[in-house]
Amino acid sequence: MTRLVIFAKAPQPGAVKTRLIPALGADGAAALARAMLAHTLQQALAAGLDAVELCMSPAPGDPAWRGVALPAGVACTAQGDGDLGERMDRAMQRALALHPGPLLLIGTDCPALGSEYLREAARQLTQHDAVLLPVADGGYVLIGLQAPCPEVFTHMAWSTPAVAAETLQRLSALGLRVWQGPMLHDIDEVADLVHLPAGFAAPKHQAKSASSPIGTSASSS
Structure with missing residues (x-):
């Protein structure tokens, strides 16, 4: 029984995709975050895995999530406090304690991470x-484990080009059999906008003062 946990922030202007604000404005960056969240949820459900959980920051029920429609069949949980590694480890340990077995964890920053990649990672x-899908900036957009492994999340230099390599090194040092998938691109910086897939709601670059939202059709946390 393979479960999928999705890490996501509420798509609020000024709180998400801040490195895209110079090009898109705060509202445009938030609209793109909302589109990528919707896209990720759609692809997660299309993958046909056993369960999908949205691990949210802030917690479910917070006013920041007001107006964000979530599809039926998605369980909602809270990320809680701590750095990214602490939150990821806690989410994985909680999910694995409740439902032992294969568990995938992803974010919402990679529109190219479609249902086919999710099914292959689960397989x-x-x-x-363990499984890992790296991205071109040196991080990763998917990690999967059969059992809790806090060693791969603690004392990690997050948001640096060494994250994926360091994670693979730690997994290898633990003697774990690891499958590494193809490299993808996430959307964090202005230069990354060229990697939005064809047919995705492609934003138009705006002046720094712009605040008009982009379209939100079909859409680290």
Whole structure:
């Protein structure tokens, strides 16, 4: 039984995708974040895995999530406090304690991470101890584990080009069998906007003072 946990921030202007604000404005960056969240949820459900959980910051029910429609069949949980590694480890340990077995964790920053990649990662995780999908900036957009592994999340230099390499090194040092998928691109910086997939709601670049939202059709946390 493979479960999928999605890490996401509420798509509020000025609180998400801040590195895109110079090009899109605060509202445009938030609209793109909302589009990518919707897209990620749609792809997660299309993958046909056993369960999908949205691990939210702030917690479910917070006013920041007002107006954000979530599809049926998605469980909602809170990320809680701590740095990214602490929150990821806590979410994985909680999910694995409730439902032992293969668990995938993703963010919402990679529109290219479609249902096919999710199904393949789930398939590989039945044959390996861990799976990882790296991105071009040195991080990763998916990690999967068969059992809790806090060693891969603690004391990590997040948001640096060494994250994926360091994670793979730690997994190898633990003697785990690891499958690494193809490299993808996430959307964090203005230069990353060229990697929005065809047919995705592609934003138009705005002046620094712009605040008009982009379209929100079909859409680290």
